[in-house]
Amino acid sequence: MLGGGARRYAVIGAGASGLCCAKYLVQSGCGDVTIFEIGTQIGGLWCYGNDNGLSSAYKTLHINTARNLTSFSDFGFDDGVQMFPDHRDMHRYLVSYAEHFGLTRRIRFESRVVKVEPAATYGRDAPRWEVRLENGTVEAFDRVIVATGHLSKPLHVPEFQDGFKGEYLHSHYYREPEPFVGKRICVIGVGNSACDIASDVCVTSPKTVMVARSGVMIGPKLIFGYAFTDITMKLYRRWIPDAVRRRVIAFLVYLIHGRMTDLGFKPLTQRAHPTTSAVVVPHIAYRRILVKQGIERIEGRRIFFNDGTSDEFDTLIACTGYLIDLPMIPPSVLEVKDNAVDLYKRICAPGWEGLYFMGMFNTTTALNLVFERQARWICALERGEAALPGPEEMRADIQAKKDWIDRHYKQSLRHTIEEEHLFYLDELDRSEKAGRRRLARAA
Numbered sequence: 001m002l003g004g005g006a007r008r009y010a011v012i013g014a015g016a017s018g019l020c021c022a023k024y025l026v027q028s029g030c031g032d033v034t035i036f037e038i039g040t041q042i043g044g045l046w047c048y049g050n051d052n053g054l055s056s057a058y059k060t061l062h063i064n065t066a067r068n069l070t071s072f073s074d075f076g077f078d079d080g081v082q083m084f085p086d087h088r089d090m091h092r093y094l095v096s097y098a099e100h101f102g103l104t105r106r107i108r109f110e111s112r113v114v115k116v117e118p119a120a121t122y123g124r125d126a127p128r129w130e131v132r133l134e135n136g137t138v139e140a141f142d143r144v145i146v147a148t149g150h151l152s153k154p155l156h157v158p159e160f161q162d163g164f165k166g167e168y169l170h171s172h173y174y175r176e177p178e179p180f181v182g183k184r185i186c187v188i189g190v191g192n193s194a195c196d197i198a199s200d201v202c203v204t205s206p207k208t209v210m211v212a213r214s215g216v217m218i219g220p221k222l223i224f225g226y227a228f229t230d231i232t233m234k235l236y237r238r239w240i241p242d243a244v245r246r247r248v249i250a251f252l253v254y255l256i257h258g259r260m261t262d263l264g265f266k267p268l269t270q271r272a273h274p275t276t277s278a279v280v281v282p283h284i285a286y287r288r289i290l291v292k293q294g295i296e297r298i299e300g301r302r303i304f305f306n307d308g309t310s311d312e313f314d315t316l317i318a319c320t321g322y323l324i325d326l327p328m329i330p331p332s333v334l335e336v337k338d339n340a341v342d343l344y345k346r347i348c349a350p351g352w353e354g355l356y357f358m359g360m361f362n363t364t365t366a367l368n369l370v371f372e373r374q375a376r377w378i379c380a381l382e383r384g385e386a387a388l389p390g391p392e393e394m395r396a397d398i399q400a401k402k403d404w405i406d407r408h409y410k411q412s413l414r415h416t417i418e419e420e421h422l423f424y425l426d427e428l429d430r431s432e433k434a435g436r437r438r439l440a441r442a443a
């Protein structure tokens with residue numbers, strides 16, 4: 001068995017989560033870290049037009065969380081970066097982060113990992129995992145961290161993709177509004193991309209309709225001149241009851257955006273992934289965007305809405321979300337089922353040692369701060385300071401999480417990996433402490 005310091009680590013993905021985990025592993029002195037990356041760029045999703053072919057970033061994309069909340073705890077944005085960094089700022093930031101922490105030289109660009117398999121020696125001896133690249137080379141690693149993102153494989157709804165006879169486009173492929181000038185556009189969805197894209201195209205479109213089947217609460221970006229996320233983060237205190245926090249946030253949203261029902265949306269009755277937009281509400285108020293609550297049927301280019309109206313459209317933009325895609329992981333290790341993966345604390349596949357997943361969640365705040373907590377959790381295990389529970393305990397924990405999500409969220413493919421960040425961070429704290437006690441008992 002190898003001790004900390006001598007291990008070989010493979011991190012798959014040079015996006016925010018992979019870089020973050022690599023940084024913590026390097027700093028912990030756990031061993032040698034190699035980062036594999038498909039393309040020639042650092043930053044994953046935040047690199048507009050990334051030659052990995054996977055980035056969903058569009059020209060007008062700004063992060064929803066303000067810069068001080070978005071930055072990692074030990075590396076700030078350059079002075080002068082705007083309050084809500086755009087994709088250029090984010091890309092530059094992640095490139096600088098990699099450079100600052102000596103990660104760039106560890107990245108093997110143009111190295112797509114196609115398979116991660118337990119080595120023949122798995123369970124007996126190190127190394128444990130074999131990493132196969134597209135070019136056919138296979139390398140052995142003691143540990144593998146999969147940080148490949150989960151917002152790159154479009155979730156197409158056949159009814160829209162096949163049923164609509166005009167131009168069809170998933171939001172993943174949307175880059176800029178110019179190709180849509182003068183077109184009548186139906187945007188399906190009410191998530192962050194839907195709000196951004198509808199706001200982009202509506203200015204030069206004779207008709208933009210947004211179809212929001214689910215209830216929504218569209219948070220503002222600014223309140224009293226401050227970033228909304230800076231204010232709401234103050235409410236994320238453990239002593240504030242969740243119901244109170246949610247009510248206060250709903251009230252603040254009401255102060256800025258009024259009633260969602262007045263805009264034409266269904267009210268939000270369950271938890272949902274937060275939607276934030278500074279611009280969509282005025283566009284709705286100006287009637288540049290019409291809101292509909294559902295589609296009854298589509299005939300050719302005509303879309304029949306469930307309020308009895310219908311209209312012809314040139315383009316349908318499906319902001320219908322993404323599917324988790326882990327083609328490099330054999331189903332015998334971890335299977336993606338109904339857009340869900342059974343990971344203990346969203347990190348470990350029960351029964352498999354030395355394989356970790358980073359960033360396999362959606363949450364209510366800036367992801368970077370949660371990536372850091374996940375990375376520290378992994379490092380505690382790697383430094384031998386904590387021990388994992390057995391597979392049965394992990395499976396029971398995963399089931400409990402699924403039941404919680406079923407009770408609190410609308411059941412849909414969109415919410416399978418949703419986490420309330422405060423609860424999740426607490427959970428990681430508790431499980432790490434339990435892991436330390438487990439180790440002490442075993443000693």
Ligand SMILES: Cc1cc2nc3c(=O)[nH]c(=O)nc-3n(C[C@H](O)[C@H](O)[C@H](O)COP(=O)(O)OP(=O)(O)OC[C@H]3O[C@@H](n4cnc5c(N)ncnc54)[C@H](O)[C@@H]3O)c2cc1C
Nearest residue numbers: 013015016017038044045052063064113148149359366367
């Ligand atoms: C429209 C949109 C808006 C968003 N807004 C916010 C926001 O406001 N705040 C926020 O915190 N987050 C936001 N996000 C979430 C965003 O996904 C995260 O901020 C972050 O980029 C995720 O980082 P990641 O490293 O996990 O994944 P990615 O950024 O997707 O990086 C994954 C990396 O892995 C590489 N990779 C994949 N497969 C392989 C392979 N087989 N071999 C080698 N390399 C591989 C990819 O090339 C890529 O570089 C938004 C996402 C979208 C789509």
